[in-house]
Amino acid sequence: MSLIKKEEIKLRDFANRLKEAMGGSSLRGFEEKSGISNSALSSYLNSKSYPTLDRLFAISQASGKSVEWLASGEIPDENMVTVYQYDLRVSAGNGALVEHENPVAEFRFSADWLRQQGLHGRKLSIVPVMGDSMEPSLYDGDLILVRHEEVRDGLCVIRIDNNVLVKRVQYDYAEGKYLISSDNERYKNIELGKDFKGDFQIIGQVVRVLQRVRQAA
Structure with missing residues (x-):
């Protein structure tokens, strides 16, 4: 059995964080909010690819979730x-x-x-x-x-x-x-x-x- 790196787990779980960030929005609805194409969002949700920093920032702006949480699942220090x-x-x-x-x-x-x-x-x-x-x-x-x-x-x-x-x-x-x-x-x-x-x-x-x-x- 091989060990799974922490970074790999974070990437694997990104799809779940994106689903949470989208809330009840459809792909088309979140596309309008974020400016990210329907196909790109679908690829992220299926863990086929992961967003670049600028797209991660767009998701953050559209959802109100922090970039840090989206990237790592960790809640940022409020201070x-x-x-x-x-x-x-x-x-x-x-x-x-x-x-x-x-x-x-x-x-x-x-x-x-x-x-x-x-x-x-x-x-x-x-x-x-x-x-x-x-x-x-x-x-x-x-x-x-x-x-x-x-x-x-x-x-x-x-x-x-x-x-x-x-x-x-x-x-x-x-x-x-x-x-x-x-x-x-x-x-x-x-x-x-x-x-x-x-x-x-x-x-x-x-x-x-x-x-x-x-x-x-």
Whole structure:
């Protein structure tokens, strides 16, 4: 008789957890809630395949069940809060085209620490920096914690058309325009006024650098 690894048992039991997560929903009904195809859900329920992290996240969002419980059957520690890292590439240079915004990893934070930082209950995400325009404040490869809420000023993650950038943003109330600047003096400032015809959005405010690839000189 061979021993069955704990991880294999967790995978084998995923189908049962998915059934519980779906509740009384039909395959078609849960497809509409989660955005996952009927055929993929059927494959998961029959243990023929298992969801990727982005689909596991979609199931979590649709069912209200935690990703941790769906993946392992373990109930998460209520004093720990999960924040997801996305493959969204935040450019600190001239911008990076965003094709997918799916969770690729997760970080666990103490709820007490988040309260101390004024971040508990906030919508948060973690994204990597790409480029050198924010040096020496941010380096290519740094991981930053982003708070998603309405904001006009500060160190922010922004989208200009299809480019996602991390920049310092200052709003001029008198002129009704945004001044977007870099910490690296080699990069020019950008002004976006009322006559700007493109798409501009402040995605969130950078609240902390979680992981630095190197220290400033």
